[in-house]
Amino acid sequence: xxxxxxxxxxxxxxxxxxxxxxxxxxxxxxxxxxxxxxxxxxxxxxxxxxxxxxxxxxxxxxxxxxxxxxxxxxxxxxxxxxxxxxxxxxxxxxxxxxxxxxxxxxxxxxxxxxxxxxxxxxxxxxxxxxxxxxxxxxxxxxxxxxxxxxxxxxxxxxxxxxxxxxxxxxxxxxxxxxxxxxxxxxxxxxxxxxxxxxxxxxxxxxxxxxxxxxxxxxxxxxxxxxxxxxxxxxxxxxxxxxxxxxxxxxxxxxxxxxxxxxxxxxxxxxxxxxxxxxxxxxxxxxxxxxxxxxxxxx
Amino acid sequence: xxxxxxxxxxxxxxxxxxxxxxxxxxxxxxxxxxxxxxxxxxxxxxxxxxxxxxxxxxxxxxxxxxxxxxxxxxxxxxxxxxxxxxxxxxxxxxxxxxxxxxxxxxxxxxxxxxxxxxxxxxxxxxxxxxxxxxxxxxxxxxxxxxxxxxxxxxxxxxxxxxxxxxxxxxxxxxxxxxxxxxxxxxxxxxx
Numbered sequence: 001x002x003x004x005x006x007x008x009x010x011x012x013x014x015x016x017x018x019x020x021x022x023x024x025x026x027x028x029x030x031x032x033x034x035x036x037x038x039x040x041x042x043x044x045x046x047x048x049x050x051x052x053x054x055x056x057x058x059x060x061x062x063x064x065x066x067x068x069x070x071x072x073x074x075x076x077x078x079x080x081x082x083x084x085x086x087x088x089x090x091x092x093x094x095x096x097x098x099x100x101x102x103x104x105x106x107x108x109x110x111x112x113x114x115x116x117x118x119x120x121x122x123x124x125x126x127x128x129x130x131x132x133x134x135x136x137x138x139x140x141x142x143x144x145x146x147x148x149x150x151x152x153x154x155x156x157x158x159x160x161x162x163x164x165x166x167x168x169x170x171x172x173x174x175x176x177x178x179x180x181x182x183x184x185x186x187x188x189x190x191x192x193x194x195x196x197x198x199x200x201x202x203x204x205x206x207x208x209x210x211x212x213x214x215x216x217x218x219x220x221x222x223x224x225x226x227x228x229x230x231x232x233x234x235x236x237x238x239x240x241x242x243x244x245x246x247x248x249x250x251x252x253x254x255x256x257x258x259x260x261x262x263x264x265x266x267x268x269x270x271x272x273x274x275x276x277x278x279x280x281x282x283x284x285x286x287x288x289x290x291x292x293x294x295x296x297x298x
Numbered sequence: 299x300x301x302x303x304x305x306x307x308x309x310x311x312x313x314x315x316x317x318x319x320x321x322x323x324x325x326x327x328x329x330x331x332x333x334x335x336x337x338x339x340x341x342x343x344x345x346x347x348x349x350x351x352x353x354x355x356x357x358x359x360x361x362x363x364x365x366x367x368x369x370x371x372x373x374x375x376x377x378x379x380x381x382x383x384x385x386x387x388x389x390x391x392x393x394x395x396x397x398x399x400x401x402x403x404x405x406x407x408x409x410x411x412x413x414x415x416x417x418x419x420x421x422x423x424x425x426x427x428x429x430x431x432x433x434x435x436x437x438x439x440x441x442x443x444x445x446x447x448x449x450x451x452x453x454x455x456x457x458x459x460x461x462x463x464x465x466x467x468x469x470x471x472x473x474x475x476x477x478x479x480x481x482x483x484x485x486x487x488x489x
Binding site (some may be wrong): 182 | 346363364365366367379381382386387393395396
């Protein structure tokens with residue numbers, strides 16, 4: 001087809017490339033590198049979407065000044081570099097109280113689950129602390145903070161250390177605050193953090209009963225007797241096989257009547273249709289069969 | 299002058315003022331239009347519903363918000379969900395992502411366009427509409443560079459022409475058309 005213009009066009013100027021999809025890696029190279037990464041670290045990088053791997057590898061190569069694939073393979077042989085990869089590779093952009101409707105729905109549900117007994121809550125793959133911190137504020141406002149034990153997990157020791165310290169992303173503080181208004185919290189958001197050495201830090205009292213576990217959740221196994229599993233927007237970065245294995249492990253870990261929360265645009269694998277009841281189709285909250293949840297308006 | 303390529307997708311991007319343009323295009327599109335239409339519009343991150351419902355009022359084909367890993371099918375329009383980037387994977391499925399905003403936007407049009415160019419190469423038709431920033435210009439150029447077909451809404455017909463003019467600065471599109479002509483063009487494609 002001959003290209004043509006419908007009207008007179010302005011002169012064409014060159015510009016720097018700004019689009020996000022890297023054309024720098026071929027599919028075969030991405031598959032090879034992701035296999036090497038998986039073999040060397042035990043993390044299922046080889047079960048991630050190809051386009052995602054291309055973008056993240058481009059980002060990593062640029063950030064770590066890696067000139068070529070051979071150099072990357074060599075670097076992967078050292079534990080120091082793996083630690084750096086574990087910190088930088090995962091998507092770390094999240095916000096507190098993302099999807100405020102989800103948090104408004106979760107609040108009474110968690111209150112029902114915690115009636116008269118302690119509950120265990122597991123975050124199998126925290127990208128940053130924001131999701132955990134949101135949950136801690138929510139249970140604090142419910143008056144059940146002492147009854148909730150939280151386990152959060154990540155492959156990066158450094159990332160977990162930041163969570164243990166309650167470090168917030170300064171860049172998102174306004175967004176976090178506006179999301180908090182939307183969840184209709186009972187407190188004042190600014191009371192939950194302070195500024196220390198130019199870094200926003202969550203109040204230490206909220207971090208009580210939070211335990212961190214280093215390692216990939218598929219390798220470490222799941223904590224037993226869990227009432228709530230928060231896995232929102234994590235399956236986006238895995239293929240169907242790993243998603244299925246993940247949910248199978250979560251189902252085993254959940255107490256009867258326990259709940260799993262996934263991202264608003266994720267799906268639970270069909271093989272779990274009969275095992276998990278969908279409590280909310282929009283907010284994607286699912287319940288393991290066993291006990292009925294008695295809703296309370298208190 | 300209409301080409302006879304067998305397109306695998308039409309991708310449309312827009313921002314300020316683009317809802318009414320997309321609505322107009324979808325209201326004039328042939329009900330039997332069999333090529334998937336993938337739409338990425340800038341939208342408020344905390345407003346998750348209303349846009350699909352609004353487009354469906356007049357659209358001649360069904361408009362849906364895809365879930366992650368959904369297969370891409372014909373005779374459907376897909377709208378990028380709020381607060382997620384929308385990518386097209388090599389196995390003709392959608393991949394959603396919470397990666398950082400691009401051009402202050404999530405979903406970012408550049409991401410959707412560039413992934414369409416990578417996946418469909420010359421078998422994709424990219425259309426950029428009215429908008430107030432430069433998002434989409436680079437992605438549309440990626441489609442152009444892979445020999446896909448590109449259409450830019452006539453800047454004179456735009457509410458805000460920043461987006462279309464940003465694209466025009468980068469490359470020569472195949473067509474510059476008004477919204478009415480864009481709908482006519484789509485209906486004449488070989489499907």
